[in-house]
Amino acid sequence: MLNSIIISIGSTLVCFLFAIPAAYSMSFFPTPKTQPRLLWMLSTKMMPAVGVLMPIYFLFKLFGLLDNVLGLIIIYALMNLPIAVWMSYTYFCEIPGAILEAGRIDGANLWEELWHLLRPMALPGLSSTGLILVIFAWNEAFWSLNLTSAKAAPLTVFIASYSSPEGLFWAKLSAASLLAVAPIMVLGWMTQKQLVKGLTFGAVK
Numbered sequence: 090m091l092n093s094i095i096i097s098i099g100s101t102l103v104c105f106l107f108a109i110p111a112a113y114s115m116s117f118f119p120t121p122k123t124q125p126r127l128l129w130m131l132s133t134k135m136m137p138a139v140g141v142l143m144p145i146y147f148l149f150k151l152f153g154l155l156d157n158v159l160g161l162i163i164i165y166a167l168m169n170l171p172i173a174v175w176m177s178y179t180y181f182c183e184i185p186g187a188i189l190e191a192g193r194i195d196g197a198n199l200w201e202e203l204w205h206l207l208r209p210m211a212l213p214g215l216s217s218t219g220l221i222l223v224i225f226a227w228n229e230a231f232w233s234l235n236l237t238s239a240k241a242a243p244l245t246v247f248i249a250s251y252s253s254p255e256g257l258f259w260a261k262l263s264a265a266s267l268l269a270v271a272p273i274m275v276l277g278w279m280t281q282k283q284l285v286k287g288l289t290f291g292a293v294k
Contacts, residue, residue: 090268093243095158097226100165104173104222105215107166112177113203117186127178130171138168138231149236158241161233165226173222180214181207220280227273244269 115123145164146155154160184207192206208215230245237246248269251262 092241093227096161096243097223099162100226101219101222103166104169108173108177111174112181116178116181130174134171142235156237156240161241164232169222169225173218176218180211184210224273
């Protein structure tokens with residue numbers, strides 16, 4: 090459980106660290122290559138994960154990241170980065186650029202502009218993006234099963250451990266599955282208002 094929490098939150102923070110500057114530059118300073126770049130990033134999600142398993146495995150072995158929480162944070166962040174960029178870009182495009190220009194006229198630098206102007210206006214969208222990234226990382230099983238064994242194993246590996254050549258331990262499997270699903274269900278229920286607000290942000294002019 091602790092590994093799942095650390096990996097989900099850590100990968101989401103890493104995603105935002107790269108996604109927000111990328112989305113900011115592409116939404117407020119677009120170039121003719123902005124749309125092709127966005128489409129290229131989205132196209133990376135179409136590649137089956139098994140197609141890059143071997144090179145990723147050997148790279149992780151080379152750098153000592155196998156069965157390592159940091160390794161899963163990196164791979165989950167890379168896996169969810171296109172989604173984070175696309176969603177953040179969509180929300181930023183709905184914010185009037187004139188507000189940021191007014192902040193620059195008042196002397197705001199880049200970080201003040203991001204924190205004091207952009208963050209409050211985009212908070213509903215960024216909150217829903219963060220929740221979706223946490224859910225995707227929490228539920229990811231392919232990479233955790235292939236890149237971990239014991240030390241960094243999240244709940245998905247814990248659930249898979251109840252499947253053996255002798256059969257399925259249904260009682261323990263059901264209990265472990267409930268343990269994995271319950272926190273996300275509670276989180277979704279607690280943040281459903283913010284999630285709906287973020288997903289419909291900018292839908293009505």
